[in-house]
Amino acid sequence: MRCGYDVETVRAAERALMGTLPDGALMRRAAFGLATACADMLGGVYGRRVVVLAGSGDNGGDALYAAAALARRGAGAVAVELAPERTHPGALAALRAAGGRTVAPEDADAVIGRADLVLDGIVGIGGKGGLRPEAARLAELARRARAAVVAVDLPSGIDPDTGEVAGEAVRADVTVAFGAYKPGLLIDPGAEHVGALRFTDIGLGPHLPRTPALEALQHADVAALLPSPSGESDKYRRGVVGVVAGSERYPGAAVLAVGGALRGGAGAVRYVGPGADAVIARFPETLVSAGPPAKAGRVQAWVIGPGLGDDSRARQAVAEVVAADVPVLIDADALRLADREAVRARRAGTVLTPHAGEAAALLDADRGDVEGARLAQVRRLAEEFRATALLKGSTTLVAGPDGAAVRVNPTGSAWLSTAGSGDVLSGLTGSLLAAGLSAQDAASVGAYLHGLAGRDLPPPFGAHELADRVPLVRASIMDSVTNDALPRT
Numbered sequence: 001m002r003c004g005y006d007v008e009t010v011r012a013a014e015r016a017l018m019g020t021l022p023d024g025a026l027m028r029r030a031a032f033g034l035a036t037a038c039a040d041m042l043g044g045v046y047g048r049r050v051v052v053l054a055g056s057g058d059n060g061g062d063a064l065y066a067a068a069a070l071a072r073r074g075a076g077a078v079a080v081e082l083a084p085e086r087t088h089p090g091a092l093a094a095l096r097a098a099g100g101r102t103v104a105p106e107d108a109d110a111v112i113g114r115a116d117l118v119l120d121g122i123v124g125i126g127g128k129g130g131l132r133p134e135a136a137r138l139a140e141l142a143r144r145a146r147a148a149v150v151a152v153d154l155p156s157g158i159d160p161d162t163g164e165v166a167g168e169a170v171r172a173d174v175t176v177a178f179g180a181y182k183p184g185l186l187i188d189p190g191a192e193h194v195g196a197l198r199f200t201d202i203g204l205g206p207h208l209p210r211t212p213a214l215e216a217l218q219h220a221d222v223a224a225l226l227p228s229p230s231g232e233s234d235k236y237r238r239g240v241v242g243v244v245a246g247s248e249r250y251p252g253a254a255v256l257a258v259g260g261a262l263r264g265g266a267g268a269v270r271y272v273g274p275g276a277d278a279v280i281a282r283f284p285e286t287l288v289s290a291g292p293p294a295k296a297g298r299v300q301a302w303v304i305g306p307g308l309g310d311d312s313r314a315r316q317a318v319a320e321v322v323a324a325d326v327p328v329l330i331d332a333d334a335l336r337l338a339d340r341e342a343v344r345a346r347r348a349g350t351v352l353t354p355h356a357g358e359a360a361a362l363l364d365a366d367r368g369d370v371e372g373a374r375l376a377q378v379r380r381l382a383e384e385f386r387a388t389a390l391l392k393g394s395t396t397l398v399a400g401p402d403g404a405a406v407r408v409n410p411t412g413s414a415w416l417s418t419a420g421s422g423d424v425l426s427g428l429t430g431s432l433l434a435a436g437l438s439a440q441d442a443a444s445v446g447a448y449l450h451g452l453a454g455r456d457l458p459p460p461f462g463a464h465e466l467a468d469r470v471p472l473v474r475a476s477i478m479d480s481v482t483n484d485a486l487p488r489t
């Protein structure tokens with residue numbers, strides 16, 4: 001699991017650790033990791049031109065110490081001081097002692113234009129609000145530069161706790177995070193500015209709390225959560241998922257959601273709705289039923305919404321499914337039709353899967369507000385509906401109603417935004433709910449497999465191919481974990 005900790009938590013851990021170490025030890029560790037990452041990036045140090053954008057806090061200090069280390073190995077180092085009277089004195093002295101020089105912000109353009117590498121030490125976790133004009137100008141120069149840009153701890157201008165970006169922000173090729181990932185490095189729009197994310201351990205681990213603010217699953221976590229049938233399994237033990245989707249107008253949504261559910265590993269899929277002929281033609285193993293969901297027979301979880309429409313049949317089906325005492329996934333049209341109070345009153349797990357536009361409608365907000373503040377908005381959704389909310393988008397987030405860590409999906413690609421992609425995700429996640437995963441695990445594992453399937457397929461692809469790819473990515477996850485566990489020879 002990759003974890004993100006908010007600034008307050010990181011600061012407290014740093015204080016606890018610093019109390020046990022000589023002065024300046026943490027900054028030395030950070031600067032050493034940073035200089036190593038820069039040398040890797042440059043592929044050699046001697047004769048390279050390094051420019052430091054040095055703010056007046058410790059972030060600038062890290063950058064200056066790293067530049068001093070590079071200068072000692074033969075790089076030319078120049079620091080642009082944002083506020084010369086307040087630059088970190090020890091780090092500045094180290095840079096000068098190593099032969100580096102400083103220039104005023106007015107001269108930044110010229111030195112950045114000749115640089116091979118720009119180190120962004122404008123602000124780190126001490127940044128407040130959008131970048132001030134002088135800092136914003138430097139961030140813009142760095143963005144336009146042909147040099148490689150390495151962000152120190154985080155790209156200046158992104159909010160470390162939320163990933164929100166107000167105005168200009170540095171766009172890095174590499175970001176070197178110290179001690180702990182901050183949530184803003186993992187959530188868009190901040191995450192888009194990070195480039196390749198590297199980590200430098202400064203020893204904070206033992207001082208960080210057990211529960212982070214944000215979690216990103218990795219292969220081993222997913223492998224541990226994925227259900228596998230055992231000798232005792234029958235279709236009910238593996239989980240029967242009921243899918244209420246599709247309409248005369250959108251029969252394809254039914255096929256895609258059922259396909260996702262089958263590939264998610266359910267023991268059986270029941271389909272309820274007017275798309276039965278299309279479903280059976282593609283997946284003859286589906287149990288179809290013409291009546292309402294309440295009469296469809298036993299299921300361990302329901303998926304409702306893709307392509308459903310909003311006629312009286314759809315409304316009735318949503319009310320019945322929301323009233324069921326098994327886990328329910330509510331998507332697409334059903335998000336509009338579900339009664340908020342009825343959803344809040346549910347006792348079994350509930351997963352809502354809106355994209356930003358649907359989330360905006362549910363929260364009475366603007367779509368842009370949802371996209372710009374994804375973490376706050378997914379938490380709000382979970383709270384207001386007392387449900388697990390999966391907010392789809394460039395970084396998919398999953399928040400539970402209990403205030404536990406929010407999950408951010410690390411897989412996925414822009415090619416996933418294709419018609420029907422969400423229908424597959426719904427079926428897939430519903431299948432995991434039926435197998436007994438908690439709402440938050442089912443949603444985050446569903447998003448992980450779905451995203452990985454999207455990365456694995458040569459683009460462009462159609463949504464039905466995503467479902468077909470799930471068994472392959474599942475196998476590769478299992479393989480990678482088994483191989484990791486083998487002794488190395």
Ligand SMILES: NC(=O)C1=CN([C@@H]2O[C@H](COP(=O)(O)OP(=O)(O)OC[C@H]3O[C@@H](n4cnc5c(N)ncnc54)[C@H](O)[C@@H]3O)[C@@H](O)[C@H]2O)[C@@H](O)CC1
Binds near residue numbers: 026060126153
């Ligand atoms: N505290 C520690 O133990 C460690 C801190 N480290 C570094 O220290 C950083 C935090 O240092 P600081 O607390 O000094 O804070 P920062 O250096 O992140 O930021 C503070 C500086 O930024 C300026 N600033 C704030 N908001 C701004 C805005 N919107 N526009 C322009 N300038 C703005 C402030 O005036 C101040 O000069 C971390 O990100 C990390 O790089 C590392 O050296 C590891 C150890």
Ligand SMILES: [K+]
Binds near residue numbers: 121
């Ligand atoms: K920075």
